[in-house]
Amino acid sequence: xxxxxxxxxxxxxxxxxxxxxxxxxxxxxxxxxxxxxxxxxxxxxxxxxxxxxxxxxxxxxxxxxxxxxxxxxxxxxxxxxxxxxxxxxxxxxxxxxxxxxxxxxxxxxxxxxxxxxxxxxxxxxxxxxxxxxxxxxxxxxxxxxxxxxxxxxxxxxxxxxxxxxxxxxxxxxxxxxxxxxxxxxxxxxxxxxxxxxxxxxxxxxxxxxxxxxxxxxxxxxxxxxxxxxxxxxxxxxxxxxxxxxxxxxxxxxxxxxxxxxx
Numbered sequence: 737x738x739x740x741x742x743x744x745x746x747x748x749x750x751x752x753x754x755x756x757x758x759x760x761x762x763x764x765x766x767x768x769x770x771x772x773x774x775x776x777x778x779x780x781x782x783x784x785x786x787x788x789x790x791x792x793x794x795x796x797x798x799x800x801x802x803x804x805x806x807x808x809x810x811x812x813x814x815x816x817x818x819x820x821x822x823x824x825x826x827x828x829x830x831x832x833x834x835x836x837x838x839x840x841x842x843x844x845x846x847x848x849x850x851x852x853x854x855x856x857x858x859x860x861x862x863x864x865x866x867x868x869x870x871x872x873x874x875x876x877x878x879x880x881x882x883x884x885x886x887x888x889x890x891x892x893x894x895x896x897x898x899x900x901x902x903x904x905x906x907x908x909x910x911x912x913x914x915x916x917x918x919x920x921x922x923x924x925x926x927x928x929x930x931x932x933x934x935x936x937x938x939x940x941x942x943x944x945x946x947x948x949x950x951x952x953x954x955x956x957x958x959x960x961x962x963x964x965x966x967x968x969x970x971x972x973x974x975x976x977x978x979x980x981x982x983x984x985x986x987x988x989x990x991x992x993x994x995x996x997x998x
Contacts, residue, residue, distance in 0.1 A: 739976035742767030746823035746975065747814050749801065749858065752779035754927035755877060756827040757786070758964035762972045764790035768823065771814040773797045801828070801854035802846075811861045820869050823975045824862040826855050826899075827877040830929050831891035833936035839890060847891040855899050859917075863910055871914030873975045876903050877967075880923045880990045888936060900986065907984030916983040918974045923990025924952055925962040957992035 746763045750756045752774035760772045760783075770793060774780050777798035784791055795817060799810030814821060831847035832839075859874055866872030881893040882900045900919055907917040924930055934948040941948070953960060967989055973979055974987065988994055 737978065739766045739972055739978050741823075741972070741976050744768045744822040745771070745814075745818040745820050746825060747771045747773065747797075747811070747821055747858075747862070748825040748827065749773045749854070750827040750829055751825075752776060752783045754929060755922060755925060755964045755967045756825075757783050758968035759825050759827070759877075759971045760794060761787050761790055762965070762968040763823070763825075763975070764793040766972055766976070768793065769818060770794045771797050771817070771821075773799055773801075773810055775800045801858075802849040804853075804857065807854050807857050808861070811858060815865060821862055821865050822869075822872050824858060824872070824874045825877065825971055825975065826858060826874065828855060830879075830933075831895070833888040833933055834891075835888060835940075836890045843891060847895050851892075851895040852898055856902065859902070859906065863906065863913075863915055866915045867910070867913045872916075874903075874906070874915065874917045875971050875974050876900075876917075876919040877971070878919050878921050880921045880988055880994055882921060883986075883988065883996075884994050888933075888940065903986070904984050911983055916980075918979075918982060918985045918987070920967065920970055920974065921986060921988040921990070922962060922967050923988065923993050924956065925964060925967060927964060930961065955993055956990070960991065962989060962991060 746768045748760050751760045751772045760770050764770045772794055780796040797810050797813050799806045801807050828851045876899055878896040878899055881889045882897045885893040903917050903919045934945045937948045938945045
């Protein structure tokens with residue numbers, strides 16, 4: 737299927753590894769010009785080396801999204817380079833895994849500055865840019881934890897739930913400007929982040945990572961974790977004109993792990 741992304745400009749945050757990097761590669765394979773952002777210039781450089789066939793369609797824009805100024809400067813650098821932003825894929829690193837009663841205000845503040853504040857700041861900037869150019873598409877990468885919280889995930893589920901609500905609000909308000917806004921909720925995916933979650937669970941449960949992985953996979957009807965490339969395919973579709981009548985949608989990609997019908 738031709739997703740009609742050839743020549744479009746996409747900004748993908750937290751994209752030096754894992755799902756974000758897979759999204760960058762998939763969008764570039766579809767012909768998009770992709771601005772790739774992460775807090776580490778070194779990791780971005782290493783990531784780019786893994787995509788030699790797509791490298792001529794990718795630019796790197798390092799930025800620490802916990803800084804308001806760095807976030808603003810990064811977005812401006814993308815617009816300065818390309819003159820527009822057609823797609824924003826808003827990905828963020830995950831916060832600490834810990835029980836609610838062990839969380840501190842510092843933990844909540846760090847999580848806010850890592851997840852929610854940059855999501856608000858960049859989506860406002862992207863929405864204004866897209867309105868001025870006549871349309872665009874924003875895709876938030878959140879988590880199935882916004883729908884089905886898990887022990888230890890209070891920081892992630894709480895702040896990503898705020899992003900989920902914002903996504904729906906934006907979809908309603910921006911539809912008249914031909915700006916579509918959707919979210920994808922990945923479940924267990926084979927990334928470094930998921931390995932760290934399993935390690936935290938193992939420490940909490942006095943078990944091993946292997947036991948926690950086996951337990952997690954047993955809860956997934958398809959019997960495995962997702963591949964980052966599978967999440968990236970869904971992102972590319974939602975970002976593309978092929979999903980032109982889809983806005984305000986929440987797509988869970990979890991191998992059937994969430995049992996609810998809706």
